Every structure is written in structure tokens, then in C-alpha cells.
Amino acid sequence: MKIAVAKETAPDETRVALIPDTVKLLVAEGHQVAVEAGAGAGAYFNDGDFSAAGAAIEPSRDALYQGADVVVKVQKPSIAGGEVAALREGSALVSFLQPHSSGDLLKALSQRQVTAFAMEMIPRIARAQIMDALTSMATVSGYKAVLLAAEALPKFFPMFMTAAGTIAPARAFILGAGVAGLQAIATARRLGAVVEAFDTRPVVKEQVESLGARFVGLELTQEEAQDAGGYAKELTQEQHDKEVALIAEHLKRADIVVTTAQIPGKPAPILITEEMVRAMKPGSVIVDLAVDTGGNCALAEPGSTVVKHGVTIIGRTNLAASMPIHASQMYSRNVANLLLHLAGEDGLHIDLEDAITSGTMVTHRGGITHPALKG
Amino acid sequence: MKIAVAKETAPDETRVALIPDTVKLLVAEGHQVAVEAGAGAGAYFNDGDFSAAGAAIEPSRDALYQGADVVVKVQKPSIAGGEVAALREGSALVSFLQPHSSGDLLKALSQRQVTAFAMEMIPRIARAQIMDALTSMATVSGYKAVLLAAEALPKFFPMFMTAAGTIAPARAFILGAGVAGLQAIATARRLGAVVEAFDTRPVVKEQVESLGARFVGLELTQEEAQDAGGYAKELTQEQHDKEVALIAEHLKRADIVVTTAQIPGKPAPILITEEMVRAMKPGSVIVDLAVDTGGNCALAEPGSTVVKHGVTIIGRTNLAASMPIHASQMYSRNVANLLLHLAGEDGLHIDLEDAITSGTMVTHRGGITHPALKG
């Protein structure tokens, strides 16, 4: 299979879809890999590293795309930037595609007869865990969110008893204990904060506690809170009100807050209102990881850090890109595992019976194939 | 005693010399405290907090200084800004003064008949530990340095074994294991890095190991390395060369480097040359905490972050000011302890027999009094 690694065009995107180590692995499996010149620069991999791993370096994007069976990317291709147009008809694309909010792109891809696989659609089944890029990237964001908060907080995280008095430990409050939330809990605990975490799904209580943090939750049943895929469901108005009251209580004591609450395909729930921010301690910090999908904090602004009512609210997007080496490494492994899964004797082998293939593929042979995206 | 808390004038200084909690303590001891309006704003303390603690709020600097027995500050007063001139003759000043490098200031203070106490001159004896502001601020810097490095590093600190592959832990290398260095070690270890530390003084080996890090050192004797006060001595050329070779070896493997090596009253030793930076891994990060006194890394630029040869070199000065709440809290306790030590029945009581008083006082009755600063 001929695999092409594209250079990212999105501004501030530093990651690369495959890193040299993974390229080596794919080459060993008999695939041909071509890399756009300079594709790894943002993640500190230079073209020399890629050639050493067995890849061909291709300076021209058009040439690269035309010669490829599969183009791999991190961010979705831009229609305006001509990326979609550059794709060869009948070729495949593996990338994050934000399929729920990118109707135009899907249309463009299907028109171009591209078989597109959305990395965010990898089903959450055991054997697909090695391809689960959402989990990988959430791991990075959860970790990084706490570092950003620690850096912005005018206080220490850990408790200290010193000759200059006793320093109380910071209190961290994590909203949403999914993959990113759990990683945030672990990181905050490592740094010595006292951590509480909130989630609507009761199953995570045990998980939160397994990391040494305290769980705060509504009394919801498993069915009320979680769908079959393990993702969270949207709450009723009444549940939402109860939730907000509970959160408000804990926010008053918090020094740092990391919010990660998301519902796939829907805007993120607003869990922190302006009023609640006003009641927080001056100097405290909120990191809103859901800011991409609308944010959990009403005052968060995507892409920027604002100080409101004495509270620093960090709305940085695409946190994973701030740790390009390891984020690329993990993404690269996920992509490679998917490629190896899709690869047939000779080029791509589309087995629609297979849960991973059918779950991840969004366009094929000129149509939108994924049931969740049709209609 | 009438104590005046000045608003800092230095740019980017966020700390305040006394915080409301400590003011309360001093007032309870029978002292009068006046606070310049807005003095605590940078550290998230407002004037209301101070009045609640029993302080008078004074909007005019001149009125404040004139009515005070002691003026307390964080940063040295600026001659140009008129701060020295505003001090009442015969009054006292407690502040960081950088006495070794501020000849003009000392002269101005003595001319103005001010009794000045330099917080950096607190002797390192057991009962003065509660006033040791250098230690307090070094604690903040050591902690913060690692956070800055972690934030700038394109990698994780901790090791992770995930479905997307194994993430190797970051390797941290700490140069100089004094107060800041030890705190940096502790923080890096907390975050999961593999830590090595270098110092010239052999006594710190045990201390480094007590934090779970590996010690790297020259084979120096206690006397060669350390003066009577517990500070490091300058090395001979030969020792320095050996040191540099040893460091170069370890730098190649390091992901983050924090340098803290200082020799009081002298420029900091250059431990990392441009050539050594060039040999480091791309993406790695150096935080130079000695940048104020010339820096341990030849490429570090005071006050800014530069990327050279793929290595991010952070030369941020006055790191303590980036964590104003707790830095102020600690400094405030140190200052208050010194004030309580100096306070007599009625105003300041200067006992020249006392090691703390005589060791910390730099000007008195129109002259420079400290033996280390005379001549």
C-alpha cells in the first residue's frame, strides 16, 4: 500500500500523522511511505529522520497525493486550501474529520470518490483500543490542562510546612472524568493538589477513587447517564439544574478547575456560569477543555486566555498540539494500527462486515456511508 | 512601631511585602500598619482585605513613608523613582536590596540616614530560618522552573504504557542542588521524570538521594566546595573543566535542564556552553534560574525565552513574582519575623551584638555597616 504523510496546513498544528519510528514499522510490513517535505518539523522530526526510516521525501503535495493509496493527516483537509481537490479519486484518507460538524467536507470528499476514515469514529471495542486516537489525544490534553493551570495559578499545588509558614494545598476540581478528566486528576494529584471530580456517569466513581481523588456526583443510574457505547448522554433539565447547584458549591472552594464534559455530536453542556465564576476565589484558574465544542464555562473564549472577575479562564484549543512529540507518537501508532487493519493483499481492503472498518469509514464510492451521519 | 507597606514600583513585580494575615499578626503584637493603596493588587489582595486585618490604607506614598518607623518592600527602592528620597530620615527599610551589586543605592540610603536591612543577608543560623527570604523565594523558583519546563516540553514527563505505545519518561537534569535545585528535583520527580542532579558540594549527595534522584558530582572534599556559611565556593579552573565535561555527558540525554548554580556575590558560573546546547536533543528545554546573575547557560537571555539549535532556553527572571499569592505569603512571614525580632519597646531596637541584626543591617546612621560591603 502506498501511504502518504501530508504536512499539516492548519495554523498552529504541530503534530504529524506518522513519525519515523512508525514509518519504519509500516515499511517493514511491506508498505511504501512517502512524506511531504517538512511534515515533521513542528514535532521536531526532520526529513532526514524520515528517510532514515525508509520513507521517500516528496516536496510537492500534488505529486504526493496523486501517488498515494492512502493519505494520512492529523487535521481534516481544507476544501479552500485545495487539499480535498488534490486527493486522487478512489484513494483513501485517514484523519480527524470532525464528521458531525463538517457536512461540507464529507460532501466534498464523497464527490471526489474518496474513501475517508474519521479517526474520531473508531468504535470503542476492545480490539480497536490500539487505534483509539480520541483517547490518545485526550490523554495529552488532560495532562497538559493541569500544567497550564499550575503555571497560571498564583499559588503552589502541594502542601508545604516551612519556616515561612504553612502553605495549604491547592484544591483542584475536575468536571467530567472521562479519559482527559482522569488524566487531569492523576496529574493534579501527582503535583500534590487535593482533587475532587464530578461526572454524571456513576461508573466513574470507582475510577476516580482509584486515582486517590474524591468523587462528586448526582445520583443517576447507569442508564440515565451513559449510552451503549460508554459515552455520556445528555441530561434532562431537572438533572441539569441539580448538577449546576452541586458544581457551584464545589467551585467556591476550588483553586483550579479543569472541565472536560462533552457529549459526542452535541454542544458541550454549560456547567459554569458567569455568576459561578464571580463566586470563585480571586486568582483561581479554569481550563476549559470542551471549548472546541462550545465550552463548559460560559466565559471561556476559544483560543485565548481571559481574566474575568479575578479568575483566569484558559480556553486554549488543540492542546495536544502543544506537546507535538508525544502527541504525534501516539496518534501515529493509532493511525498505523488502523492502516494495518485496513490493508489487504494489494491496497485497501474494505470489509463492510468488520465493525472497525464500517464504524470508522464515513465516505466511500461517492456516498456518505456512516449511519450516524446520513440523513 | 509604625510599619508601612509600600506598593511595588518595579515593572512586573506582583508580590507585596506583607499580606493581610501577617498584618493581623503584627497588629495583634501592638504595631501599627499602614498600607499603600493597591499594594496587594498584584497578589490578589485588595485594600479591603488589608483594612479588615487592621491596617490603615494610605493613598499617598509620601505620607505613608513619612509616617513610618519602618518601610517594608519586596524589591529595592529605585533612586530614580524617588523612593529613596521619600524615606524619612532616621527611619528603617526592610527589603531585598541586592547589596553586592547596588553600591549607589547603599550610598543613597546611608546619605538619607536610613537604617536599611537587606533580606538577602539574613544569616543562615538556626533561629534565623524563619526570616530566610532567599530560601522562601528559591522554593518558589525551583517549583515554578519545572512547571515552565514541563509546559514548554513537547513531551510527557511521566512514563506511560498505553494502547498507543509506550511513552518513555522525561529525563530531568538539575544543575545546582541548593534550595531551588532540591525543590526542582522534588517537583520533577512528582511529575514522573527521571531526575539527575549535579552539584559541586558533596554534602548534597545524600539530600539529592533522599528525594529519589541520582546524584552526579565531582569528587571534591567538603572544604574545597563549601564555605563556612554553607554556600558554594568558586571552583578552580581545573575543577571547572572537569565539571563541564561531566555536565556535557549528561546534557545529551536530558529532556529538561534546570540550572540554579550560584555563588553569592559573584557572577554565576557558565556550565552550559553553546556547543553543549547544540549536542542536546531537539525539543529539549533549559530553564536558567541563575540568569539574574549572568546565567549558567551561555545562551540564556534574561527575561525572555529563546529557541536555539532546537532547544528552548527559558531565561525568565523573578520567577517568584509569577506565583504572587504564596510567594507574598512566605516573604511576608519572613519580613514579619524580622520585624518582630528588631522591634523594641518603642520603635526599632538595634542590638549590634545580635547576629541577625548585625548580619542583615547594611546601612545605619549615615554609614555602610556590613563588613562584607565595606571598602
Add this chain to the structure above:
Amino acid sequence: MLPVFLIGLYVFVLSIFVGYEIISKVPPLLHTPLMSGTNAISGISLVGAVIAAGLGHDALTTALGFAAVICGTINVIGGYLVTNRMLRMFKKK
């Protein structure tokens, strides 16, 4: 006859204490070998058997004695050997 019995009783009671004390902390994994080892020891009624078989009192008692000797010997010899085989398993390779 009584004193003999009483003496036996003293010995009996003291031996029970000894038996209890020495057995009280055996790890379960040694239960089987210990059982087998003490089983071999209980073949000590061989002592009575040889007397019965050797006293030459009459054919019946001698025959009974002979049978007892066979049973006892199998118990003793087999018991020790089996125990030994089991215990070999516990040696560190």
C-alpha cells in the same frame, strides 16, 4: 496395674501438648507431606508386631504378628519414601 496406666496418662497428656505446639504453625502447603510423614511414624506399632511375631507363643498369635509386621513395615518404609519424594518437590530448582 493402676500406676502404669497413670504414668501412661501423664506421658500421654504431655505428648499431646508437645504435638499441638510443634504442629501449630505449619503452612498449608506442607499439610500433605506432614500428614504423610506422621503417617510413616504411626507405623511404629511395628514394635508391638515384632514382639507378637517373634515371641513364638502359638501359631495364631505368631500369624497375627506376622501379618502385623508386614502391615507395619509397608507403612513405615512406604511412608518415609513417599514423604521424601514429596519433599523433593520443595527444593529450589
Add this chain to the structure above:
Amino acid sequence: MLPVFLIGLYVFVLSIFVGYEIISKVPPLLHTPLMSGTNAISGISLVGAVIAAGLGHDALTTALGFAAVICGTINVIGGYLVTNRMLRMFKKK
């Protein structure tokens, strides 16, 4: 006479085993009370003393017996009481 001695010897040996086994894990802090407690027990030669004092054989043996009864009784009574006092210290307040 010999059998009596032998029986004594059997009893003696078995008792030594019992003594060793039951003492083998005393915590040091109980050394003193244990010493004191067994000391009281060793006053059991009082049994011999009462016989000597009460048999009424002659004045000398009776006098010796009388002295032995006093010694033995002090040992027994004092020993138990002192031990009890010591052990009170170990009760949780």
C-alpha cells in the same frame, strides 16, 4: 528404684519440650512478668514443705519443714501478687 527414676526422666524430657515450645515467642516487654510468674510457680516445692512440716517425724525435720513452708509460701503468694501488679501495667488505659 530405677523405673521411678526413668519415669521421672520421661516426664522431665517431655516437660522441657513443652517449656521450650510455649516460651519461644515471648515479647521482651513480657520478660519481666513472665519471669516473675514462673518464679511464683517454682514455689510449688511448698508441696514438699507441707509434707515435711506435717509428717511429724522429729523436731529437726519439722523445723526444717516449717522454715520451708514459710519460704515457699512467701514465694508463692508474693510471686503471684507481684506478677499481677506488673501485668496491670499492660492494660489499656
Add this chain to the structure above:
Amino acid sequence: MLTYVSDIIYLVSAVFFIVGIKMLSSPATARRGNYLSALAMVMTVGTTLVVGQIADYTWIIAGVAVGTVVGALAAQWVKMTAMPQLVALFNGLGGAASGLVAVSEYFRRLDTLESYLVIVILLSLTVGAITLSGSLIAYGKLQELIPGRPITYPLQNWGNLLLMLAALGVGIFLVIEPSRIDWFLVLVGISLLIGVLMVLPIGGADMPVVVALLNSFSGIAVAFTGFVLSAKVLIIVGSLVGASGIFLTVAMCVAMNRSVWNVIFGAFGQLDVAAAGPGVAPAAQGAVKAYTIDDALVMLENSDLVIIVPGFGMAAAQAQHAVRELSDKLGERGIEVKFAVHPVAGRMPGHMNVLLAEANVPYDQLYDMDAINDQFKTAGVAMVIGANDVVNPAANEDPSSPIYGMPILRAEEARTVMVLKRSMNPGFAGIDNQLFLRDNTMMLFGDAKSTLSKLVAALKN
């Protein structure tokens, strides 16, 4: 003088027996203990041969020769798995020997029988006979000649009680009329019957306990023989074996979490979770084997490499510090410890890493799946701590399983797999794990932290 010397030899032998048994109760000294007790046996029997006023050695030599050959061959040829039934058989023969001596003494002294002697003869006989017949049934069950399941019949406990009362009655009658050989033989019959009926209703899985109890009986029979022959050494050794057998029986029941009463009279069939030492016949395939801390200890101590597989249960139990401590203790004993971290163990990426780092487990002891999977086959123990799905062989073997296709840690290749979890409950994927039922798997049920603490405490002694 001769009896003086012989009595001293007997005493020394008794001491050797005591010390021998004591040594048998620790793995380090057990073999030497067995040798010492064998030496004591030789001394005792040898002394008797010299001082026992033996008139004719013929039958003795013949008997010893036959016994030696049969015993030695049986001991050497039997398969390791058949040992328990062999021990049962030997034990029955020991009981038979005591009983036969009693019968022989009865006939020899038929004319001069005092009540005391009759009593002890009858006791020796009865206990010996019960031992014999009971052991034979136990043998039959273990060898699967008789069905292993509990054989029950109505009113069995009442029937047994009746039989015992009958034995008592006949015994009392014989004390009064010692020379009634007919009744004597009736008593022999009743005794044998009691042995049979006592063991028949007990399930095959409980046989080890029964054998321990019968072993104690054979000791008691020996002690009574000692009373019959006025042989102190027999009394000592017999009561020693009798007492230790009883306590062993109790200890085995405790290890199974059952009372002795329940085992002997419960007759409620084979349990799923049954105690079993090595060499004890494996419980039916598919039954779980629950072990104790001490069993685990012996396995750990006899390993050169222990691979620890942590899972979500370790996190849930917050057992990471205890794990670290165990690993330290093993390290101190020269046993290498490695941690096998499965990529999705726990509930978030790096979950195990976070916790092991918190407990300060050195990074160089951590191995990822690819690095460790080939090493399991060289490990003495794979210790699975609260992990489940990540070691579930169904991922390789069962295409219908939801985890099929997920790469797993091949813990099952270790010599022994030790699994620390609270129950047979499934993990995240909600599916059963066949690994827990395998022959080389030892389940250690309980909260992981508390199990580990117990292991550490035990390792310290």
C-alpha cells in the same frame, strides 16, 4: 541394666521423633526432619529386636522383607498425582498393624486378662480397625474405585450413632467377660463397619481431611498399643501423632473455611472452592482452587522470577504501595521481580504507570506487553493483581468473545499463575475468564491490598 539402656534409647528416639515432626513443619528443614524421624524409627525397632526377648526371628524377617519390598516399590512407582491415595492405603495398614497386635495380645494373654488390659486392648483394636476400613474407603474414593461423590442414605448419622453404641455395649460386656472370643470378633466387625460408614458419605474433595483424621486415629491406636504393651515410647509417639493429626485436620479445615464437623458429618457434596495442596488429586477440571497465603509464599519463595500483572483491581484497592513492598521484599530475597503493564490495564491510558510511580516502583522494573510476553514462560509465578480482561485467554482463543483480537499478557505461561481478586466476578468486559480455572492457577481471594499485606507480613518472618 539392659532395660535401663533400652529405655534411654527409647527416650532419645522419642525426642528424635518430636524434633523430626517439628522440622517437618517448615519447608527449609522438612527433609532433614523426615530423615531424623526415620532414624528414630530404626533405633526404636532395632532396640526392640534386641531386648524384646524374641524367640524366633523367622517370621519377623519374612514379614519385614515382604513389607519392605512392597512398601518401597509402591512408593517409587506411584505417580505423583496418586500419592494421596497411597498415603491413605499406608495409613490403613498402620491401623491394621496396631489392631493385629491388639488381637494377638488378646489371644496370647487370654487366660490372664485383667480389666485394665482388656480396656486398652479393645480400644487399640477398635481404633485400629476403624483406621483400616476407613482408610480403605478413602483410598477407593481417591483412586476412583468408589464414586467420589458423597454416598448418603437415610438416617445415616443415627445409624452410625447406633453402631457406636453397639460397639460400646459389646466392649463393656467383654470387659466383664474377657474370654468371649465370639463377641470379640463381633466387635472387630462392628469397628470395621464404623470405619466404612463414616467415610462413605464424605465427598472425594474432602478426602485429604479424612486421611488426616484417620492418620490421627492410627496414632491413637499406637498409643493404646503402648498402653497394652506398657511401652512408653509407643505412648509418646502415638499421642504425638494423634495430637498433631487432630490439629492438622483442624488446620486443613480452617484453610478450607469449614468446620471439622461440617466436613465429617456435612455430606453436602463436593465444594467448588476446595482446599488442596500439591500432590492432592486435582479437583475436577473446571473447579477453582483457592489457596492460602502460606501456599502462595512457598510458590513465591521457590521462584527465581516473579512477574506482577497489575490491573484495575490494584487501583481500586489502592494496593500500589503494598505491591511495591512485596516486590521489595522479594528482591531482598534475591528473587527478580518485573511488572508487566498491559496497555489498557486500568481505566485510563497509563493508569498503572501513575499508580506504580506513586508507589515509587522504579521505571526499569516496568515492562510493556511486547517486552515481557516472552518472559512469562521463564517465570516461577505470574502474579495477577486485580487484573482480568488483560490476561483473559479468550482474547486469543474465542472469536465470539467481545475482547477477541485484543492482545493480552500471556500470564498463563508461567509455572504458577497467582490471581488476587475478591471473587469470580468479571472485569470491565463483563466476561468470564478461563484462566482462573486452569491447573496451574492459584486463586487468592480477597481485597488485593489486604492479601498483599498478608503476603508481605508472612515474607518478613
Add this chain to the structure above:
Amino acid sequence: MLTYVSDIIYLVSAVFFIVGIKMLSSPATARRGNYLSALAMVMTVGTTLVVGQIADYTWIIAGVAVGTVVGALAAQWVKMTAMPQLVALFNGLGGAASGLVAVSEYFRRLDTLESYLVIVILLSLTVGAITLSGSLIAYGKLQELIPGRPITYPLQNWGNLLLMLAALGVGIFLVIEPSRIDWFLVLVGISLLIGVLMVLPIGGADMPVVVALLNSFSGIAVAFTGFVLSAKVLIIVGSLVGASGIFLTVAMCVAMNRSVWNVIFGAFGQLDVAAAGPGVAPAAQGAVKAYTIDDALVMLENSDLVIIVPGFGMAAAQAQHAVRELSDKLGERGIEVKFAVHPVAGRMPGHMNVLLAEANVPYDQLYDMDAINDQFKTAGVAMVIGANDVVNPAANEDPSSPIYGMPILRAEEARTVMVLKRSMNPGFAGIDNQLFLRDNTMMLFGDAKSTLSKLVAALKN
């Protein structure tokens, strides 16, 4: 029939004695054990009074009355600190009783003395007399009537050997010529002298060991008395006490890290580091008391509040995880644990916090100096782990000390201060610490981590 009943009572008493002593060896059951053994004593003596063919109870009643009054008063009035010497005295009297019975039997049976009887009478006498005189010297040393320091003289061990040989010679002579009362009295004298000369050269600090040994002697004397009187219960109890006394002696020596030989024949003066249980006379003021894990255990278990004071030594030993574990174990037993963190403990600000957080000690168990200092006086144990300067009272008391004026943790106010460090070496400030010499301080020498692990292991049992 009477002897039958009495013999059974004796046997039951013997069992009670055995169980009583066994119960004495665990803090939880010790008091009940003492009661049981007292009951056994009453049974034994009472039975003897009934079956002993007593002709005249006068002297018995008189003797018992006198003995009871004296014994009871002495036991009640003595100060707690004087107990050891009282025990020594009682022990001497026990030896005297055995010796006197032997003398009395000698005279009573003067005409019918067989060799066997003479031997056991002489043994009982000799051992009893040594016990008496030795105990009196021990009493004198402990009561400070005799100088506590070892009293040595040239060739003392040879002299003692000579005396023993003399005793042996006289004894053999008496076996041959039992009726030589003069030589009999000489033997009494020699025996008494041996007791004196054996104990005199031993230092006061070692007296507890000597008393334990003499206690064993008194047991042996009882056993010989049992042989004299053919009283099995005396043989049992006597050998029980004799054996347990010997093992106790060995155990005490082991706890002091010395051999029995060294204690008895070493005569090299009072050690600085001597083992001492409670109630044992305090070693000279200023001497350090080194204790064992078990001592520490009893102190911990009898506390409601334990305050842990960590210092640089905890960090150096990397003992934080072990500390946490200890605190958990104590917590499980309902003992409250608090950590007192001194502001400059360790070598950097927050050093202890970093490590305790690493070991996951909950923040709410940490107290800073101001918060905890008033609580020490309510603590059963202040456990100082590798800290030194931060608990050095010189900071308050000695204006010339370099640390004068530094606020310290007032650990010395706790009921017991337990200090875990490797030696008497000073800490950072390089100065000695008087706290370690105080009466309520228990030094537990050794690396902090290993000491803590041992404590944890011991707590688990």
C-alpha cells in the same frame, strides 16, 4: 482410689500450669494466665494437704500464715521500681524451700538412704542453695546494698571451677557414705558459696538476666525435689519452669545482643546500651536505653494517640512508604496517628511534605508545629523517625547551643518518646541531643526503614 483421684488432680494442675505459662507469654492473656497458674497452685497444695498423710497441721498453718502475710505485704508495699529485687528475693526463697525440703528428707530418711535417693537429694539441695545465695546477692545488687559494678578478683573463673569440682567430690563421697552429716553440711556451705561467687562478678545492669537464670535453677531444684518425693507434678512443673527459665534467659540475652556466656562470665562492667524491660531498675541516669521491636509494639498498642515526627533520617532512609504503612496499621487498630511536621525538618522547605505526599499520607493527618505542639502531652507515643535537631530540647534550654532560639517540637512531653535512628550521631547542627537520654525515651537503633518494616510486620501478627 484416693491416690488415683489425687494423681488426676495433679495432672490437671500440671495442665493448668502449662496453659497458664503459655498465656503469660502474650499481653492479651497474661493476667488470666497468672490466675490460672495460681488456681493450679491452690489445687496442687490443697490436694497434698488432703492426701499427704499429714499428722499435724500446726506448723503448716503457722508457716503458711507467716508466709502469706510477709509475701502479701511485700508484694503490695514495694515500689514499682523495686520490683526486680523483690522478684529476686522471692526466687531465693523458692530455692531455699526446695533446699530445705531436701535437707529435711535427708534427715528423715537418714537410715534408709539409697544411692538414687542421695543423688537426687544432693542435687535438689545444691541447686536450691545456689539459687538462694545467688538470689540474695542479686537482690543486694539491685537494692544497691552491694555495689552494682562487677566485683572481680584474680582467677575468679578458676576459683569457681575449683569450688564446683569440690562440690562434685563431696557429693560423690556422700553417695558412698550417705550418713556423714558433717560432709553434708560442708556441701551446703560450698553450694551457698558458689551462688555468691557466681553472681558477685556480674554487673548490676545484667541482674535481670541473672535472676532469670536463677529462676530456672529454682525450677530445676523443684524438679529434683519431685524426684526425691516421687511427685510427678513437681517434676513436670519444675522442669517446665527450669526449661522456660533457660529459654527466657537466652531470649533476654539475645534482646541485649549478647551471649549468655558473656553475661555470666564476661564481667566487663555495665554496658551503656543495656536491655531493660519496664519495672526493671532504670539504668544509671544518662545511659541510653535501647529497646526491641516488641517493646515498641507494646507501647504503641497501648496508646490512643501516636504522633510521628519525621526528620531528615526518614528521607535519607527513604522510609516514607514504611511510615505510611505503619500509620495505616495503627489506624486499623483504632489508634489515632498524627504527623508533626517541623518547619525545617529535612534539608529543604517542604522536604517532609514532598515525601509524605509521595507515600500518600493524607494531608489532614499532617500538623504543623503550632497545631501539634500542645498535643504531645496527650500522646502515648511520640515516634521520632530520623529527626534530631527539630526535637532537641537544647533549643529551649541551652543558650550556648547553636540552635538556641529555634522553635522545636515538644516530643519530650509524650508519655513515651520512641526514637528511630541508626546511632547516637548528631544531626545537621552537629550537636548532642539530651532527649535521647531521658527516662521516657526508647531508642530503636537501626536504619529507619528497616526498623519500621519490622514494626509493621510485628503489628500484623
